[in-house]
Amino acid sequence: MNIGIVGLGLIGGSLGLDLRAAGYQVLGIARREQTCVDAIARGVVDDASVDLALLAAADVVFVCTPISAIAPTVQQLIPHLSANAIITDVGSVKKPVVEALEPIWTNFVGGHPMAGTAESGLEAAQTQLFAGKAYVLTPVKTTPPAAVNIVEEIARSLKAKIYQCRPEDHDRAVAWISHLPVMVSAGLINACINETDPAVLELAQQLASSGFRDTSRVGGGNPELGVMMARYNRGELLRSLQQYRTGLDQIISQIEREDWNALQGKLSINQQTRPKFLNLE
Incomplete structure (x- = not known):
């Protein structure tokens, strides 16, 4: 196949590495010629080009662009593809993408591999990025089951955990566990840098350790992704x-009132509930 x-950034490059290792023939498209050269040299793809015509032989195409570019990219792809080709994407939001593409390409399967790092670009690509991670597919009523099965088979070859749901349910769920944390983490960093005493700010930067590193990681990532x-x-x-x-606001109120019992109760519930979100039970 x-x-x-x-x-051919972090996600596209990592896909290429694992798919080639799984025995697939991989063809890559990048905006810059040098990226194509680098991708071939690293073994990310078998062949690469800046010309979408290279994908005329593709059976399945993964669109690994920023969300804003997914629909325009598919529009440009269509003239080059076989009528039976399957298109899927890796965007972290599904409803607007599916609504834009389902009417123009029958064999479109919305997808979201929930894996990544704070780095970006081809140089950040790595093997086994998707192993053990959730890979969500969001077919709708008109999505051909055969197309879904093929994308699922490919995702399983990445050793990912496959889930299927409606696009709108995906978007509501990831708002809680992916998009909200980015904004909360960004707010944390912003609050810290607004410390008005330069000496205290410098001391805080020197003392910052694992707690700050863990809670600030996603807020200090790719700004373009956060905006998308x-x-x-x-x-x-x-x-x-x-x-x-x-x-x-409830926590602020409890601290202002010195209601330590209420605060402890809230924190205890958090302690008990957190493992459910991390499959630690």
Whole structure:
């Protein structure tokens, strides 16, 4: 099977490494010639080009561009593809992507491999990035089951955990566990750098350790990705942010009132509940 990858950054590059290792023939598309050269040299792809015509032989195409570029990229791809080719994407928001592409390409399967690092670009690509991680597929009523099965088979070859759900359910869920944490983490960093005493700010930077590193990681990542989350999952993100603000106001009130019993109760519930989100039970 020939697999095309449009966008040879962290996700696209990592896909290429693992798919070639699984025995697939991989064809890559990048914006720059040098990226194509580097991808071939690293063994990420068998062949690469800046010309979408390379994907005429592709049976399945993964679109690994920023969310804003997914639909325009598919529009440009269509003239080059076989009518039976399957297109899937890796965007972290699904409803607007599926609504844009389902009417123009029958064999489109929305997808979201929930894996990544703070780094970006082809140089950040790594093997086994998706192993043990969730890979969500969001077919709708008109999505051909055969197309879903093929994308699922490919995702399983990455050793990922496969889930299927409606696009809107995906977006509501990831608002809680992916998009909200990015904004909360960004707020943490912003609050810290607004310390008005330069000496205290410098001391805080020197003392920062694992707690700050863990809670600030996603807020200090790729700004473009954060904006795309907010732009394309705006409604669900606002809903989760408002709920977070309500919870934060409750904590502030408990501390102001010195209601330590109520605060301990809230923190105890958090301690008991957190493992459910991390499969630690």
